[in-house]
Amino acid sequence: MSHDMKSGEGIDVLDDVIRREDCRLCQSKNLKLVLKLEPTPLADSYIPEATKQSIYPLDLYLCEDCGFTQLLDVVQPQVIYFDYLFETKTSLGLVEHFGRYADEVLQKIKPAQDSLVVDIGSNDGSLLQFFKKQDMKVLGVDPAREIARKATEEGVETLAELFSEELGRSLREERGAASIITVNNLFANVDNLIDMTAGIRGWLAEDGVFVFESFYLVDQIENMVFDFSYHEHISYFSVKPLAAFFKSQGMELFDVKRVPTKGGSLRYFIQIAGGPRKVTSEVQDLIDLETSLNIHQPEAFKKFEEKINQAKENLLSLLDDIHAKGQTVAAYGASATSTTMIYHFDLTKRLSFIIDDNPQRQGLFSPGCHIPVKSPEDIYKEKPDYILVLAWRYYKAIMTNHKNYTDEGGRFIIPLPELEIL
C-alpha cells in the first residue's frame, strides 16, 4: 500500500469543534447516544498532499423529549465552508432535480410575478437560475466566497455571508420581503436553527413560504444510507420533531413531499403561523409512519447499528478472502459518503486506490487515510481484480460505463444495502 495508515491515532481536541449540550430543536438536555460511528476527518476534505488532518467524533444523539436525531460535536462552519469547493453542477443529476424542484414550488405557491425568491446556501446558483428564468427576482446567500463570486458573475447575485437573524432583517429592509425562501441541504448543516429560522420568518412576506429539502431519517435507516452521516450533516430530520419546532418558532409546517434525492429526502413547506395555507394530511401520515418505525426512540437505532455491523462483517470477510488469494481491490467514488464508509468499515488498508469521474478529484488524496484518487482510465491500466463501489447508490450507472471492465473479467462489489458481487 502506498498510502499512510492514519486511523487509530485518536481524536484531536481542537477549537474548531464546539460540543453542544442541548437539543438543537427543543433545547432539552435529555439526550441519548444512539449511534456511534468511527471518528473521521471532514468527509469532503480531499487534499493534494498527504498531510495530517484532524479527526472528529461522529456520534448521533437522540433527544428523548422531541425525538430529534443530531450530532452534538459541531465542526465550526468557518472550518468547513469558507473555502468549500463543491459545486452543485458537478453532482450527478442535481441540476435536473433543481429544475423540477423550482417548477413544483412555483406551481404550488404561485407567487406574484417579479416577487423575490431567496436561496440560502445557494451554492453556484443552480436552483435560482430556474426561478430567474420564470421572471422572479432572485438573491443567493452562501458563505463560500469563491462559489458566490462565480454565481454572481453568471447572473445570480449571491452574497458571500453566513445567514443569521440579523442579516435577514437587514436584507428585508434593503430588498423587501421574500415570497419564497429556500434552504435545501444547508438546513441540516446549521447549528443555530433557532437563529436561522427567526431570520427566515423575519424576511418572509405574510403569505410567503419557506421551503427546504433534506435527507429523511426514515429513508436513511430503511435504505441503509448510514454513510450519509458525516460532520457537515449535523441534523437528521424527521417530521414530528420539526413540526413541533416550527410551532415553537411562530411558524407552521403545512406540507411535506418525499423526493428521491440523496437516498431519500423530504421537502418541507412552512408558512408563518396563521398563514393562508391548509395543513395537508401528508404531515400527519408521515408522523404516523415515523412512530410506527420507532425512529423517535432508541430501539430503531439499535437495529440500525446491528445491520451496519453485519454489513461491515460481511464485507470485511469477503475482502480478506480476496486479499488472501493475492488479488487486488480498488474503490469507486471519492465523495463525502465514501469517507464515512472507509472509516467505519475499516477499509483504509484494504483499498489500493479510489476511482472518481470528477477530474477535480483525480490526483488528490482521500481525507485522513490518504488513499490516492485516480481517473476511470486507470481501471484499465492497473486492472484491479475487484472494484468496491463506495458510491453504491449509483452502481448501475457505474457498471454501465465500465462494461469493458467486467467483460475483461473484473468484478464489482456492491457493499449495501446487501453485499453483492456483480
Ligand SMILES: [Zn+2]
Ligand atoms: Zn429535542
